[in-house]
Amino acid sequence: MKVCVNGYGTIGKRVADAVAMHPKMQLIGISKYTPDNHAKMAERLGYGIYVPAEKTADFEKKGIKVGGTVEEMIKACDIVVDASADGKGAANRALYEKLGKPAIFQGGEDDSIGKSFNARSNFDAARNEKFIRVVSCNTTSFCRVLKPLQERFKIKRVNGFLIRRGADPDDVKGSQINSIDWKANSHHSHDVNTIIDVPMTSLAFKAPHTLAHVNSLYIHFDGEPSKEEIIKVLKAENRVIVAKADSTSQIIEVARDLGLKRYDLYMPVMxxxxxxxxxxxxxxxxxxxxxxxxxxxxxxxxxxQGGLMAKEESMRVTEKILGMDRIKKDVETVLG
Incomplete structure (x- = not known):
């Protein structure tokens, strides 16, 4: 399956690395719109770099080899992963439709852009969909913990409270230094409901820190599951880490000490x-x-989207190429 990544930022560069390692995928290239250090890193990795036609000269002046235009890249691939900035996916979708290319968007786009997706929860419902939307990092994490709990127990209601990071470590757009923002009825509960049928509300705060989001869940059950039962269910999940910790910095320091590239954990830590x-x-x-x-x-x-594998095989292969089984085991051992 020939794949291209349109947008080479926080998500795009990680997806490109994973595609390049997948046994059934070929990375055609990535798009860049600014001749910066990220473009030079992509070149060092051997990725084809595609740019808007009018910016070719800007890249060449910086000594960055250009493989062609963004449109040429899209034409050459079977599937586009759109990892562009929030809100740009809708405009990009028009180009994908014009070129007859299926695409995968990110959670910053409106849910009307495509079928909301979480592998653990609705993999088969997304088969052969023309446009798929991978929900946000927080919604993905909520789905990963709520789906197995819903399968094991009857959930009556969920209240979610989020302390979001103010910005990613690489962001220069900034975050408030001495202020905490909040939003009632945040999009997260609605987005969970595009995948899982569970009554839910959410309230999101944004605080001036960068390492990770910290989210809390109050789950009301029809029944009285014990603390031990909840932990047991989530520890059995391949894509959830269960650990004892006192701070986000402690968790990230463990990821660094384990030598994880970019200290990427790929999983929420319960x-x-x-x-x-x-x-x-x-x-x-x-x-x-x-x-x-x-x-x-x-x-x-x-x-x-490409109908390449069954759900279980796909998740197993993905987890293997990202080393998720090893990461889960190591973090749970160190923070047991």
Whole structure:
């Protein structure tokens, strides 16, 4: 399957790396719109770089070899992963439709752009869809923990509270230095409901930190699951880490000490020492590594869209190329 990545930022560069490692995919190239250090890194990795026709000279002046135009790249591929900035996907979709190319968008786009996707929850429903939307990092993480709990217990209602990071480490757009923003009825609960049928509300705060999001869930069950049962269910999930930790910096430092590239964990970390169960209500928090948690979903979305593998095989192969099984085992051992 020939794949191109339109947009080579936080998500795009990680997806490109994963596509390049996948046994059933070929990375045609990536698009760049600015001749910066990211373009030079892509060139060092041997990726074909495609740019807007009017910017070819700008790249060549910086000594960056250009493989062709963005439109030529899209024409040469079977599937486009659109990792462009939030909100640009709608305009890009018009080009993909014109060229007859299926595409995968990110969670910053409106849910009307394509079929919302989470591999654990609705892989088969996305098969052969023309346009797929991989939901945001937080929504992906909510789905990864709520789906197995929904399968094991009956959930009556979920209340989600998010402390979002202010910006990614590489961002220069900035975040408030001494202010915390919030939004009631944030998009996360709605986006979960595009995938999982569970009554949910969400309230999101944005705080001036960069390492990860920290989200808390109050889950009301029809029944009284114990703390131990909740931990057992989530620890059995291949794409959820269960660990005892006291801060986001502690978790990220472990990722660094383990030598993980870009300290990418690819999975939400369920904080086992945050779990509280009282009657039919359970509370726990998860740490979401916002830069990497949707990478696996993008790869599985390509597989589903192209009909390349069954769900279980796709998830297994994706987890293997990203080293998720090893990461989960190592983090859970160190932070056990």
């Amino acid at each position: 904080i086992s020492n945050s779990v509280m169960a009282e009657g039919n209500t359970v509370f726990f928090s998860i740490v979401v590594p916002q830069e990497s948690v949707v990478v696996a979903e993008n790869i599985d979305a390509i597989v589903a």
